[in-house]
Amino acid sequence: MSAPATTTYVLRGVRPYGTDPADVVLADGVVAAIGASGTVELPDGAAEVRAEGHVLLPGLVDLHTHLREPGREDAETVFSGTRAAAAGGFTAVHAMANTTPTQDTAGVVEQVYRLGQEAGWVDVHPVGAVTVGLGGERLAELGAMADSAAHVRVFSDDGKCVHDPVLMRRALEYVKAFDGVVAQHAQEPRLTEGAQMNEGVVSAQIGLTGWPAVAEESIIARDVLLAEHVGSRLHVCHLSTAGSVEIIRWAKGRGIDVTAEVTPHHLVLTDDLARDYDPVFKVNPPLRTAKDVEAVRAGLADGTIDIVATDHAPHPVEDKDCEWSSAAFGMTGLETALSVVQQTMVDTGRMTWADVARVLSENPARIGRIDGNHGGSRTAGQGRPIAVGEPANLTLVDPSATRTIDGRSQVTASDNTPFAGMELPGRVVATFLRGRATVLGGEVVDRTAVDGPAADGKTLEGVTR
């Protein structure tokens, strides 16, 4: 499949990483030129994007997305989920393994990889299951998935914890052969039987079975020690407690090769939201306390936590429109992640836009080994610097915009957002995947609309051609 010739774009007055305004030219899939603002000539046939004051970031990379296909196409498909990802400013996502059938063979990961290529919204990198059927008993054929066309480097039983310490050790060791990483869903199963929400003041009052912080922290503590012992790379999915941040900080201080992620929702929401029993706030790991929210923000700011990953978890309405204890865990996040990070970390002065690029693009690309520095597949080249000659995987965000979140108007096929009715800052104005606009003027654009010269006569906000 050869890439079609793409439109040349001149982005006027954009601020790379939030710094001084510049004109950036995208041509033939790469960043062709960067010049002082207002100085770059508009080449023949090029489209001009007026974007004064907008922040230009490397395309966002999600290390933790549930695309639900194959198996739960009623919740999301690779097409709808990656379209939502593009709308949220992403140019690559890692598709979690808990599909039906499970992504535990070369055949299934290649299927998902191919669906991603056909959809064309973002690069889709399937995550391979650690154990067969996420059953926690036998290792899946990790090597076959690594060697497949999908070129799997991230392995996870996400949704389930690899709780058997021997199996976890073996997995950590085994993936070293192909520079893989085990992304652990840290949840001690016995301590969380029937658990519904964070165990604490709120669960005690409202009578929902508690999910103790120690169920997460004890697994993380075990795993960092295992990783140290066997000299392996470990990634900790969606950590959510102050204690987890402390353990990661300790492990990094000790030189252990561990990376950690936090979700947008754990950066801002707390377990108090469970009081009305609205299952839209039911999520795994559960929303924690204000003290934990502060701890993960501090950990993200000081680098203890390496990345923000969405854990985008779409569900059909009926799986959330029921009793709390019967409802599914999870919330959508692809289209709100950047706004939440802006609100909690940038607008509060705790991080710069360069830091946002680090935690939402550069670090997740490096952990997933798709940053072009580790060999890799044809689509490697995510999380790269904004520099001439680099792949034009870019996100343009208007930080001064605000929007009120509405689940039904999201691009994802599911409505379950915990931010419904909330006003969040920032709006993704454009997303470019190897120079091709997947989002322009704040709207997702089909390939025909982009590659034909405005064939539908539609005028996209701020774009002239």
Place this chain on the structure above:
Amino acid sequence: MKHLLTTQGLSKDDAILLLDTSAQMATTQSRENKKLPTLRGRTVVNLFYEDSTRTRISFETAAKRLSADVINFSAKGSSVSKGESLKDTALTLHAMGADAVVVRHSASGAAHQLAHAGWLDAGVLNAGDGMHQHPTQALLDAFTIRRHLVGNVGEDGRGTDTSAGADLSGLRVAIVGDVLHSRVARSNVYLLRTLGAEVTLVAPPTLVPVGVETWPCRVSYHLDETLEQWQPDAVMMLRVQRERMSGGSGSFFPSPMEYSRKFGFDARRLAVLPDHSIVMHPGPMNRGLEISAAAADHPRSVIVEQVANGVAVRMAALYLLLSGTDETSTDERNTL
């Protein structure tokens, strides 16, 4: 009063109104003709997702004594067992024109969702939701305590209740047993404190929830010490399920014998209490586990009277929920 979902946040005025109304209802129940015309033409649905013969019968009796039409909708033998969602059941009840729904459900929050999810506009009366709340049980407990310890109805409970308008200030209530899983304990802690009583929870540490420190009560791990040193006016025993001790998510205590030795209520422990004290249990009892036969059947046990008072309290709750629905002030009265 549109709904009765929880005792947490119930105002003292509303609580006393409920108790006073219960007392008026109780008086009518000693008449030959126990039936009142108050709710004629209104429809009360008993929506029971959990087996609970006693609570359902209590609500059914209460509604019928107020002349309401009663529809029993139980999970067995209905569409619920075929997998109809709570939402669809609610929409069905709404379409049938239910005025009040009495709901018992194993999921905490089910009553709250029925009241607030926009599925139906009937008044919702929580008859027990998971481990959360069972407000009419707490009201009948408070009513029983007030009659005996404030109203001086005498040991046989037949004297005149002189406690109208009174609260429970200065009274001490020990609640003993499986607090962790108990909606009865949660409902009582908040209601009794609102009414001015002091509450001590007594349980092994495994059966006290993490987060209990914000509850308006004290916690003790020692029954004998609490009885001897704190001298409660009322002791409320909670049912302990035998499966709590076994494996799985169990292991809450080593054996029924050890539980009984340390937390079971018997005649010896009753003898330590002040002479006016009363013994309570929400039922059904595990005789020989959390309470001995001698204690359960003792003259100072008010366990059977609690059942009778349950009808009066539920009549009061239904009356206050449904009689207010024609008035414009409904919303101002707020949700309980």
